Amino acid sequence: MKTAVCPGSFDPVTNGHLDIIKRTSKMVDKVIVAVLYNPGKNPLFTLEEKIDLLKEATKDIPNVEIDCFSGLLVDYVKQKNIDFIVKGLRAVSDFEYELQMALMNKKLNHEVETMFMMTSGEYSYLSSSIVKEVWKFDGCIDGLVPEVVKKALHKKFK
Ligand code: PNS
Numbered sequence: 001m002k003t004a005v006c007p008g009s010f011d012p013v014t015n016g017h018l019d020i021i022k023r024t025s026k027m028v029d030k031v032i033v034a035v036l037y038n039p040g041k042n043p044l045f046t047l048e049e050k051i052d053l054l055k056e057a058t059k060d061i062p063n064v065e066i067d068c069f070s071g072l073l074v075d076y077v078k079q080k081n082i083d084f085i086v087k088g089l090r091a092v093s094d095f096e097y098e099l100q101m102a103l104m105n106k107k108l109n110h111e112v113e114t115m116f117m118m119t120s121g122e123y124s125y126l127s128s129s130i131v132k133e134v135w136k137f138d139g140c141i142d143g144l145v146p147e148v149v150k151k152a153l154h155k156k157f158k
Pocket of ligand 1: 010
């Protein structure tokens with residue numbers, strides 16, 4: 001049984017994240033979507049809200065489990081017997097940071113592998129931050145986030 005983890009801040013989950021989660025779910029038996037608990041980052045959504053939004057957004061994918069973690073990702077990976085980490089790559093700008101994280105994770109635990117999946121072209125410019133920015137100023141975010149996230153953003157900002 002192969003298990004992958006898609007870790008992230010998910011503040012909030014976007015259609016770009018969902019694209020990576022769905023495509024990963026077709027390649028493994030189980031995908032754990034793990035939300036980093038990091039209140040220091042001053043997130044818009046609480047951990048519980050992020051988890052609820054992810055649960056709703058992934059409810060039609062049978063082999064997805066939503067969880068959270070704090071501390072080092074490699075420790076979580078070991079504790080949950082996860083086979084590999086999956087990260088989405090959007091543009092070249094992601095590469096340097098992701099390479100740094102993957103290499104640090106490898107240094108911390110040489111058994112932990114990171115796999116990279118290219119984002120679908122239509123989401124290559126998308127991020128949680130840019131969605132929040134556009135929505136804050138009443139821009140259109142149709143097709144960029146699941147409906148449940150749109151409603152949650154509406155509640156936060158209006
Ligand atoms: O969605 P994000 O913010 O790009 O996700 C980044 C995340 C959560 C994957 C990364 O910050 C992480 O793994 N944090 C846990 C702490 C850790 O293990 N740091 C060492 C790796 S450099």
